[in-house]
Amino acid sequence: xxxxxxxxxxxxxxxxxxxxxxxxxxxxxxxxxxxxxxxxxxxxxxxxxxxxxxxxxxxxxxxxxxxxxxxxxxxxxxxxxxxxxxxxxxxxxxxxxxxxxxxxxxxxxxxxxxxxxxxxxxxxxxxxxxxxxxxxxxxxxxxxxxxxxxxxxxxxxxxxxxxxxxxxxxxxxxxxxxxxxxxxxxxxxxxxxxxxxxxxxxxxxxxxxxxxxxxxxxxxxxxxxxxxxxxxxxxxxxxxxxxxxxxxxxxxxxxxxxxxxxxxxxxxxxxxxxxxxxxxxxxxxxxxxxxxxxxxxxxxxxxxxxxxxxxxxxxxxxxxxx
Numbered sequence: 001x002x003x004x005x006x007x008x009x010x011x012x013x014x015x016x017x018x019x020x021x022x023x024x025x026x027x028x029x030x031x032x033x034x035x036x037x038x039x040x041x042x043x044x045x046x047x048x049x050x051x052x053x054x055x056x057x058x059x060x061x062x063x064x065x066x067x068x069x070x071x072x073x074x075x076x077x078x079x080x081x082x083x084x085x086x087x088x089x090x091x092x093x094x095x096x097x098x099x100x101x102x103x104x105x106x107x108x109x110x111x112x113x114x115x116x117x118x119x120x121x122x123x124x125x126x127x128x129x130x131x132x133x134x135x136x137x138x139x140x141x142x143x144x145x146x147x148x149x150x151x152x153x154x155x156x157x158x159x160x161x162x163x164x165x166x167x168x169x170x171x172x173x174x175x176x177x178x179x180x181x182x183x184x185x186x187x188x189x190x191x192x193x194x195x196x197x198x199x200x201x202x203x204x205x206x207x208x209x210x211x212x213x214x215x216x217x218x219x220x221x222x223x224x225x226x227x228x229x230x231x232x233x234x235x236x237x238x239x240x241x242x243x244x245x246x247x248x249x250x251x252x253x254x255x256x257x258x259x260x261x262x263x264x265x266x267x268x269x270x271x272x273x274x275x276x277x278x279x280x281x282x283x284x285x286x287x288x289x290x291x292x293x294x295x296x297x298x299x300x301x302x303x304x305x306x307x308x309x310x311x312x313x314x315x316x317x318x319x320x321x322x
Contacts, residue, residue, distance in 0.1 A: 264321070
């Protein structure tokens with residue numbers, strides 16, 4: 001529990017609520033119901049073990065804060081998540097009523113455990129320990145099957161490691177949703193390309209080919225889309241994503257509809273996989289696309305080369321389609 005004033009409101013409430021829900025208790029020393037409610041809230045803050053933070057505002061001492069929230073009577077409690085009020089109540093409540101209110105909005109213990117495991121996995125991925133990261137992500141999904149961040153990272157690692165059957169199982173749930181989440185559709189498209197390169201059909205026709213062999217075959221016929229897609233898929237499998245998109249865009253330019261727009265769909269998938277994720281806890285859309293790319297032109301290029309690359313290839317795809 002912390003006492004909040006105008007001076008620390010931004011840090012203790014707005015910024016803190018980006019990562020942990022903050023329950024603001026507007027009270028006053030002369031208020032009888034406030035004296036009843038306050039101790040129960042403090043007990044619940046301890047019981048919930050960090051799942052929310054209690055911030056108390058003395059309405060008499062901080063009339064501007066009370067006015068900003070339109071407080072007309074006390075006690076009034078407002079729950080802040082991501083810097084914004086999401087719910088609240090007025091008057092004293094029983095402990096049971098308060099628990100019901102909190103449980104409606106707060107992440108479960110299982111969800112918090114899954115989030116911690118996902119964050120640990122991200123650190124392991126950065127350190128190059130894929131096997132340990134996979135174990136962490138599997139544990140996260142077991143604890144909270146609704147954790148899409150863990151599911152996405154888990155499927156991505158499985159695909160990169162060639163565990164295609166397991167990846168299909170992990171993707172089954174999000175791909176059954178309506179509408180399908182774009183980032184999981186992107187993984188499915190990537191998985192399709194990886195499976196193709198790993199298939200007997202690819203091996204019998206293109207197995208062992210070097211890049212100049214693909215280029216020579218394509219030079220004979222610029223509309224040999226099968227060979228061009230095979231090269232693009234092989235580039236994608238090798239982790240050469242921009243080079244893969246260059247080949248795919250050549251197909252889009254010449255025949256967007258080829259193979260049920262497979263080339264266009266694969267470019268879109270690669271762009272989604274390359275798009276830098278939004279910072280966790282950031283509820284602000286700002287001047288961004290749905291993929292999280294800021295529309296700041298040269299400023300983005302200076303700050304994030306990958307974001308600039310994504311923006312550049314989005315423009316290339318747009319020009320190829322027009």
